[in-house]
Amino acid sequence: GAVVSQHPSWVICKSGTSVKIECRSLDFQATTMFWYRQFPKQSLMLMATSNEGSKATYEQGVEKDKFLINHASLTLSTLTVTSAHPEDSSFYICSANPPPAYEQYFGPGTRLTVT
Amino acid sequence: AQSVSQHNHHVILSEAASLELGCNYSYGGTVNLFWYVQYPGQHLQLLLKYFSGDPLVKGIKGFEAEFIKSKFSFNLRKPSVQWSDTAEYFCAVNSGGGADGLTFGKGTHLIIQP
Numbered sequence: 001g002a003v004v005s006q007h008p009s010w011v012i013c014k015s016g017t018s019v020k021i022e023c024r025s026l027d028f029q030a031t032t033m034f035w036y037r038q039f040p041k042q043s044l045m046l047m048a049t050s051n052e053g054s055k056a057t058y059e060q061g062v063e064k065d066k067f068l069i070n071h072a073s074l075t076l077s078t079l080t081v082t083s084a085h086p087e088d089s090s091f092y093i094c095s096a097n098p099p100p101a102y103e104q105y106f107g108p109g110t111r112l113t114v115t
Numbered sequence: 116a117q118s119v120s121q122h123n124h125h126v127i128l129s130e131a132a133s134l135e136l137g138c139n140y141s142y143g144g145t146v147n148l149f150w151y152v153q154y155p156g157q158h159l160q161l162l163l164k165y166f167s168g169d170p171l172v173k174g175i176k177g178f179e180a181e182f183i184k185s186k187f188s189f190n191l192r193k194p195s196v197q198w199s200d201t202a203e204y205f206c207a208v209n210s211g212g213g214a215d216g217l218t219f220g221k222g223t224h225l226i227i228q229p
């Protein structure tokens with residue numbers, strides 16, 4: 001099956017700093033990737049759709065300037081949490097659709113803790 | 116806007132019991148429906164999916180789900196659960212194009228007692 005990886009798997013940063021999370025499709029090309037956020041013991045919430053070669057599409061209520069998404073190649077999307085604050089602490093998960101685009105494969109997630 | 120409702124947040128069953136997890140969605144158009152499982156410490160894995168055709172869908176590990184359009188439901192079933200089925204189960208939906216992000220339900224934490 002298709003494999004999606006994320007790096008790092010966990011990160012701790014100080015309030016006010018920025019953190020970059022990578023999402024890679026290892027054995028397929030993905031023109032679209034998705035970023036989700038999962039709070040403890042809660043469901044996944046779609047944050048944004050990452051489009052290769054164009055701007056990301058953000059869901060309502062997600063701050064574009066805080067969560068910067070770059071989809072620079074067909075196998076890599078990055079999420080940068082800028083000026084992180086403790087309330088940004090969460091589990092961030094990406095997914096991608098190998099062709100045909102009906103089934104999403106998920107990465108293992110990145111645990112972000114902001115102190 | 117789409118929404119997904121999972122009725123059971125915590126379910127505890129004994130091995131060999133039958134399982135049914137409820138899922139209802141709210142969306143007026145064509146939808147694609149999914150059930151994902153998240154085992155402890157692992158990433159989300161697809162159990163099964165429905166796009167069109169036969170409303171009874173069979174997935175991996177003996178799971179199946181039935182799409183009932185009139186009830187906006189997509190309940191997950193397994194006739195006989197095993198201890199290894201202990202996990203978090205998520206119902207999800209996206210719109211008819213299939214290439215959109217998913218809207219998830221809140222999840223059901225299933226515990227199977229040996």
